[in-house]
Amino acid sequence: MRVFNFSAGPATMPLEVLERAQSELTDWRGSGMSVMEMSHRSPEFVSIAAEAEQRLRSLLSVPDDHAVLFLQGGATGQFSGVPLNLAAPGQPAAYLNTGSWSKKAISEGEKYADVRVVADEKASNYASVPDEGSFEVPGDAAYLHYTLNETIGGVEFPYVPDAGDVPLVTDASSTILSRPLDVSRFGVIYAGAQKNLGPAGLVVVIVRRDLLDRARADVPSALDWKAMDAADSMLNTPPTLAWYLVGLVLEWVEQQGGVEEMGRRNKAKADLLYGAIERSDFYSNPVQERARSWMNVPFLVPDPALEKPFVAAAAEAGLSGLSGHRSVGGMRASIYNAMPIEGVQALVDFMTDFEQQNG
Numbered sequence: 001m002r003v004f005n006f007s008a009g010p011a012t013m014p015l016e017v018l019e020r021a022q023s024e025l026t027d028w029r030g031s032g033m034s035v036m037e038m039s040h041r042s043p044e045f046v047s048i049a050a051e052a053e054q055r056l057r058s059l060l061s062v063p064d065d066h067a068v069l070f071l072q073g074g075a076t077g078q079f080s081g082v083p084l085n086l087a088a089p090g091q092p093a094a095y096l097n098t099g100s101w102s103k104k105a106i107s108e109g110e111k112y113a114d115v116r117v118v119a120d121e122k123a124s125n126y127a128s129v130p131d132e133g134s135f136e137v138p139g140d141a142a143y144l145h146y147t148l149n150e151t152i153g154g155v156e157f158p159y160v161p162d163a164g165d166v167p168l169v170t171d172a173s174s175t176i177l178s179r180p181l182d183v184s185r186f187g188v189i190y191a192g193a194q195k196n197l198g199p200a201g202l203v204v205v206i207v208r209r210d211l212l213d214r215a216r217a218d219v220p221s222a223l224d225w226k227a228m229d230a231a232d233s234m235l236n237t238p239p240t241l242a243w244y245l246v247g248l249v250l251e252w253v254e255q256q257g258g259v260e261e262m263g264r265r266n267k268a269k270a271d272l273l274y275g276a277i278e279r280s281d282f283y284s285n286p287v288q289e290r291a292r293s294w295m296n297v298p299f300l301v302p303d304p305a306l307e308k309p310f311v312a313a314a315a316e317a318g319l320s321g322l323s324g325h326r327s328v329g330g331m332r333a334s335i336y337n338a339m340p341i342e343g344v345q346a347l348v349d350f351m352t353d354f355e356q357q358n359g
């Protein structure tokens with residue numbers, strides 16, 4: 001029996017995708033071999049790779065002047081990939097700090113660039129995003145980096161920040177494809193795959209081509225966007241199976257109606273869960289309403305001693321992965337694209353029962 005899996009990543013994937021992969025596992029479309037046994041240079045795999053890229057381009061309306069790369073090293077690799085590709089040694093680089101993942105990007109950025117944190121949500125205890133237009137980006141900054149969705153804090157930007165002529169860079173790991181996004185506003189978007197795109201092992205980087213000439217001479221090849229673009233992301237052996245599975249997930253998103261439909265469904269799911277938390281005196285969510293993530297919903301019970309029993313009883317009821325991140329505790333429900341509204345309804349029903357028994 002499959003459970004409803006609320007894990008933050010690796011995360012639930014569409015059952016149709018898993019079944020399709022299963023049916024093709026030992027013999028991919030008459031090739032006589034599994035995708036994981038194919039040379040990455042074979043025409044079969046090259047077609048799988050190109051198709052996945054095309055689907056991502058069309059789903060997100062990626063402009064032609066942006067390259068799409070499928071790389072390794074996760075979003076964490078890109079924390080250093082960003083300054084190494086965009087900032088000259090010692091050049092200022094602007095960052096917004098909205099929580100745990102911003103902080104990781106900042107500390108990695110500090111190794112390679114002169115980081116200027118131009119807005120910091122410390123005062124709100126990282127429960128919000130800066131007001132639109134409330135921060136200034138130095139004109140000589142190599143880029144402005146922000147975390148579009150903070151997976152741990154459950155904080156998501158409801159607007160695209162204005163960085164003027166400075167390239168805008170975002171970590172979209174836990175929100176990519178969850179709703180429409182105007183890619184043309186961005187210099188760089190990167191996203192680890194293991195939430196909305198498929199399994200772990202790939203990070204997608206969408207980068208405006210005119211930025212490909214800014215890399216430092218000492219950028220490692222595996223993080224070098226220009227070199228990777230020139231080699232169709234195959235400068236070294238890519239994680240072929242993950243790439244194929246991402247392609248299947250993208251096809252599934254298309255079949256569901258694309259990112260607009262994902263956005264409608266995700267809004268309905270988020271409204272259902274936040275609504276239940278709001279109406280209850282038992283559960284609470286610390287995030288300011290305008291910055292609440294549609295993807296990651298942290299919540300608390302009045303007594304931390306009830307957290308373990310909550311998570312255990314939920315697991316018994318077929319609701320898995322509800323512990324908060326180990327750094328913050330509490331509970332968290334990640335409700336990515338592949339989580340159906342039935343899963344969120346089952347969680348809300350469980351929460352109501354748990355409150356009645358423990359409230």
Ligand code: PMP
Binds near residue numbers: 074101147149172193
């Ligand atoms: N950024 C965000 C917003 C994340 O949620 C995560 C993973 N939870 C990461 C970065 C790190 O990703 P990876 O483990 O793929 O390096």
